[in-house]
Amino acid sequence: xxxxxxxxxxxxxxxxxxxxxxxTYSNSASQSFFWYRQDCRKEPKLLMSVYSSGNEDGRFxxxxxxxxxxxxxxxxxxxxxxxxxxxxxxxxGGYQKVTFGTGTKLQVIP
Amino acid sequence: xxQVTQNPRYLITVTGKKxxxxxxxxxxxxxxxxxxxxxxxxxRQIYYSMNVEVTDKGDVPEGYKxxxxxxxxxxxxxxxxxxxxxxxxxxxxSLYWTNEKLFFGSGTQLSVL
Numbered sequence: 001x002x003x004x005x006x007x008x009x010x011x012x013x014x015x016x017x018x019x020x021x022x023x024t025y026s027n028s029a030s031q032s033f034f035w036y037r038q039d040c041r042k043e044p045k046l047l048m049s050v051y052s053s054g055n056e057d058g059r060f061x062x063x064x065x066x067x068x069x070x071x072x073x074x075x076x077x078x079x080x081x082x083x084x085x086x087x088x089x090x091x092x093g094g095y096q097k098v099t100f101g102t103g104t105k106l107q108v109i110p
Numbered sequence: 111x112x113q114v115t116q117n118p119r120y121l122i123t124v125t126g127k128k129x130x131x132x133x134x135x136x137x138x139x140x141x142x143x144x145x146x147x148x149x150x151x152x153x154r155q156i157y158y159s160m161n162v163e164v165t166d167k168g169d170v171p172e173g174y175k176x177x178x179x180x181x182x183x184x185x186x187x188x189x190x191x192x193x194x195x196x197x198x199x200x201x202x203x204s205l206y207w208t209n210e211k212l213f214f215g216s217g218t219q220l221s222v223l
Contacts, residue, residue, distance in 0.1 A: 004152075046211045046212065098168075099155075102151065
């Protein structure tokens, strides 16, 4: 079983749609969780951190479920500019162990 | 401007010819790391450094070396590159090694023939 697993997609959604991605992780001792966004073969950029209490940033909502060992990302009112690959990142032991998911590709269609 | 600078952006080389990919950050970050990204495998950590003269192996260190003689620089060295090291490489840094946002360089596409 992979340490961090994501559905690779692609998710093709119309503008304005709501889309959700999940990411599961296997190490129950994992400490920190993030969502990064990556545009085609460019550097990943932090989208948001993920907390147990859930956090929201505009149209984006992230949630952590430690009991089931998954994190989620919800994007509301999708824009064309949201088209990208979304990477789930799980950290343990400070940044000594940083594990990336393989990414979920989102394509927002006009 | 705060940034992580990687060079070169593209590199084509031949098997066995030693090469160095440079990485420099101007944010006084303590933590720096290297990743390679391959289709279907995502980003995998090669080496990381928690501070000057402190480095450690990540998940895929074989065939790579690093050094951290100065806080700002963290070069990746391939002593004898092989075709299976053809990949997209990213350097990243963060202020401390405790769960901070990672800042990435713009990447180096390496092809080993």
